[in-house]
Amino acid sequence: MWIHSTEAILYEHSNISSLLLRGSGSEEALLPDFLMKLSHRSMRTIRGGRFKPREVSLFELSLEDETHQDLPLMLGEELLQCKPIRIEPAEGKAPVVAVDVSSMKIGDTDDGVLCALRAVIVWKINGAYMYLRCGPIMFHITDYGHEQMSKHLGFKESLPPSMFSSVTMRILGRLRNTLERWTQRLVCTSSKDTLILFDGSLTAGTPDNPVKYVDSILDSARENGNVVLAFSKATKLAIAGQRVTNLLDQMPAPCLLDIDHQIGAQFPPNPVKLLGRVYVAKLSFAGFAFRLDIDRQVPIDGAIDAVSKLSGCDLVEQGYPETLRLAHILSTFTANEVIGIQRFIARNHGLRITSQLSLRKSLFGPFGTGREST
């Protein structure tokens, strides 16, 4: 339930989230200077020694370390009586831009954990898809950082660095979020009269996701005539024991179901803010339904109009916008890329790759099944 937590996560004496608010001095940079500096600084803390690369398997084709932070939130059953809004796909050539960011744990060093981030922007103009891929940039999250963080988080004992350490994952999540918001801001300020697609929700108000910054992104978007639509691939919003997205199973597409009122009622006014109006959207027949957050400051008609344009201008096979799908595909780290990054780090930072000591395999041999703990 740490989506509601408001503790500050610090990294090398720096508050990652605040970095975005401070600005970087090079507003137009594809990758923010502060993250680049943080990356350089953190990678300099590698002092040779051993490197346990993350194991990638032939059968594990793609890798993803993202966490889904949606709450298992039960909505009121009155929603069952609500009627979906039919959408007429609008003909036209409205530009569509999508942003996605991936993060990945690369391996462990003697001092900490190595991870990588990559951001992708995909846009569709005049029927053609284009992309800009930034990264990967690498970070070395160290013991030292953990100690500092542990203190700030109020832990009495220092936490060991580990892939499954929630602190490490939160730092990685925050770094990822920082890059994602930066890229989103870049897109919102540089696009005009565009449908801008984000991956995830427009929920803000956590240390990982400050309201102020998300607000400023949405302001920039509106100033330029853009509409931000955020698609969540996974949602835990439920009603009568079913996922809320199942409500549109039998409905003709495209259509929207407004669930904003029901969700809003579940949240206290602070600290979490729903900056988007929340819908369930089904954009194609026989496709999947998704949670869709549309900038709350955009009038309802404008929001419906934006979905109508999206249905007409972008491919929505299986209910998911093609632009966002491509952004996800291009940002995801494949096993091959993880090995490539591992090789890069080992070569450039004088790390000696050592095999992963497996506790389970050592103890139980071939019977050591289950997930490896380190």
Next chain:
Amino acid sequence: MRLYKKEGDVIQLICFPDELVEKGDYLIIEDQKAKKGLIVQVIDTQFANIPGILEDILRDVMTEESIHGEDYDPFHVSSQITVLKDTRLVVCKIRGAMNNGHICSSVSHLPSRISSKITRFPIETIVENCLKSRPIQLGTTKSHAELTVDAKILDGRLNIITGKKGTGKSHLSKLLVLGLIDNRAPCIVFDVNGEYVNLSKTKPNPSKLQRRVIVLTPGVNMKLTLSQVGLRTMLGVLLFALDLPGNSARVFSGIWRQLQERNELTLSSLGTAIQRWDCHESVRDAIISRYNTIAESGIFTDDQSEATDLERIAGELSQGGALIMNMKNQFSTIRRMTVEILLSKLTDLLMSWKLRAIFLFAEEAHLYLRETYWEDIITRMRHIGIFTTFITNQPDTIRDNIYRQADNIFLFNFANENDLETVSKVAKIDGESVKLIARDLPPHHCLIIGEAVKNFPIVVNVHPLNVETMGETRFFFKD
């Protein structure tokens, strides 16, 4: 390169794109701690099966036509990822071992994956480490080093040069003939396509070769009297080249002997005697039909002055030279008769020590060599000093037992699966190596297997010859 796997005599290595390794190359896997090494030859290169590569390629394929874009990669990490995509698995065969700097055949040592160092191995240094008093420069190895062998490698040996047409078999054969001539060895070439007739014009020493290369064309400048040929050789011609039945051959012997006793052994008197001989009509007809073939072949003459003195030619060859039997445009019967006569005469000359030994180069031997001679050549004739090199583009025309007894095989490119199968079954190395290496050999490159290369199979780019080639295919279109 890193050692990945060893299964039997197969070693697998992981190799990055900047490490250039090709089929046929030799590598040494040196275990620095144990001071031992394995000498291996690359027989195949494949892409390494790296996790996620399928997904990577799928992503590229899925997006390359529908989406274009740019990558901003501040750390240049993508170069490492690209490298991984092209990372190769190098499959090698163990050919020998190195123990404290000495080559040995024991390959029981398993080198360390961690501490082994893998480098190129200059195999030519091993092949060439003996003194060469009779050098023949064959070509360059894959590492661009000269490969020179001693002419001794052909002495007393049976060799096979094979490969598909146009890959350079005759070229290598000419190189060997010239090398032997240079080393004062006698050679005879059965030239079915007239490819060797200009051998004497090879630069830079055409004048020197002019005297040493003798080209004879049956019926043109190669004619023999019956007494030169002798009854035994003539019976061989009749029985094996012209398929005369045994009974008729006995009658022919009687006629021959009678004419010899009367000192009337000429072609015309032989014809008259056959007509008058008291024998069954069918026997007479059989002998007459063969006589007509012999008479019309143009190989035989009653004029002593135009007769070819094979003994004199053999004498000249014994100081180093080549006799080219130009059988281009000859009927198969004439070819068979010519070969029968020559092999018979050679046997006589060798048995009487008028010729010490001779190197025979037989192009497409199945076109003129009778069945029984194959065995003869590799067993009996070898002992009396005929050392044969077969040159063919149809490897299945040479029997398995001949391949097995071959001391050296010079293998050029084969694309045909059956041809590769034939050679791979009988070559001195494993079939897998033969198939994988021979399939990808470029023109004028051959895989040498056998004693000539101390049983370390080596790929050689055969040296070009400065000679006007005559064996090239004639084309209709000029450009």
